[in-house]
Amino acid sequence: MKSIFFCSLFMCAFGIGNGQNFANQGDSLMNKGLLVPALEKYSIALAQNPFPEISYKIASAYALLWTAQARDSAFSYLNQALKNDSTLKALYDPTYLSLIEDQRWKKIENSQLRKYEATNGPIENKTFALQLFRMIIKDQGFMYVGNIERKKYMQNGGYFGTPAIFPILAMEEKNMIENKEQLVKLLDINGWPTASSVTEYAAAGAALIINHTTYEIRSKYFPMLEKAFKQGEAQPLRYAKMRDRLLMEEGKEQLFGTQWKFVNSKRVPHPIEEPEYVDKRRSEIGLGPLSVYLKERFDIEWKVDQKL
Known part of the structure; x- marks a missing residue:
């Protein structure tokens, strides 16, 4: 009996791991713009591991194909993915641009709003x-x-x-x-x-x-x-971005380091006022260190010793 249990447990873990591997392959293909091959990998992943997250990825890939048939599939998988989801993330997900003029999108909106409000209030x-x-x-x-x-x-x-x-x-x-x-x-x-x-x-x-x-x-x-x-x-970041952009457009140095430009085909921040104090200013409005932000968001290496 124990051997049967452990065998079943192993097979379940193997299926989840293998399914995740196919999902990761699908993600990689999506990042390269290869939507149809990505869908093939996601479909295998879903068959082995029927999780809502994979259905959501399939819905996104179909929506990005922009055909009537693909939209039908996108709505079908999206409804599966959102069955027990009470968040609003789908309502502002840009991969669904091809869906928002369809009458079925209103049903998605109303359903997610209803579930969100039931959990979070009106x-x-x-x-x-x-x-x-x-x-x-x-x-x-x-x-x-x-x-x-x-x-x-x-x-x-x-x-x-x-x-x-x-x-x-x-x-x-x-x-x-x-x-x-x-x-x-x-x-x-x-x-x-x-x-x-x-x-x-x-x-x-x-x-x-x-x-x-x-x-x-x-x-x-x-x-x-x-x-x-x-x-x-x-949000602090939205405030900082607009403040910095206005300063930049007025020919002034930015305060929070949110604006960047290309120099010799490389991204670099626009000039920053007293850059040694930028982390202090960012901290005062609720933002983390600039070096971390630039690296994570734009792969920009930025190192300036900071003062308190």
Whole structure:
């Protein structure tokens, strides 16, 4: 009896480990833009290890294929993945850009909001939150393709790997323009979205989107973001990014080190005011060391001795 039990336990562990191996292979292929081979690996992983996380990855890969048949599959797997999920992560996941105009997306939104509120309490301004979530997806929705091609751009000495990237960049710009126009209207009606009124995720999205507009718009609405931040209603990083960007655009040195540029094909931070005190300033607003942030986010090596 014991041998049967241990054999079953071994087989279960082997299946989980093997399934995870296929999932990791799928992730690697996804990172290279190889969606169909990634789906093949994910499907094997799911058969061996039917976890919601793998169904979610399959849904994302299908959504990125942008065909009607792929959308059907994306919704099918996404519904499986979210069956016991009470988070809102799917509602601002940019891989689902191809799904948000489909009527089935509204059902996903309503279902996740209902489950989230049952666990976390009511969202004060659900309509505003949903509008912001969709704008986040529109803002970031072409980043998957764009980032893959930008890597090739760097590897190819300043040339994209395919001319197909240019209409993608044009659609990305169109979405950002539409977001800008919609967000300005919403801010004038609702004021700055706070974490307590639309959730922290949606509020962070407003700062993300407005940071992709113009200096005139950023400088007009930054005081609203700053007020929300000082009241504990906005993320420190979103505040820091907009503050730094405005300073940079005004020809001044940044304070928190969030803005970078390319120099000789390498990322480097824009000039920082008193860089030896940057970690002190970051700590005062709730951010960690700059060297860690730059390395983890942008693979930038930055070493300046810090003073307290």
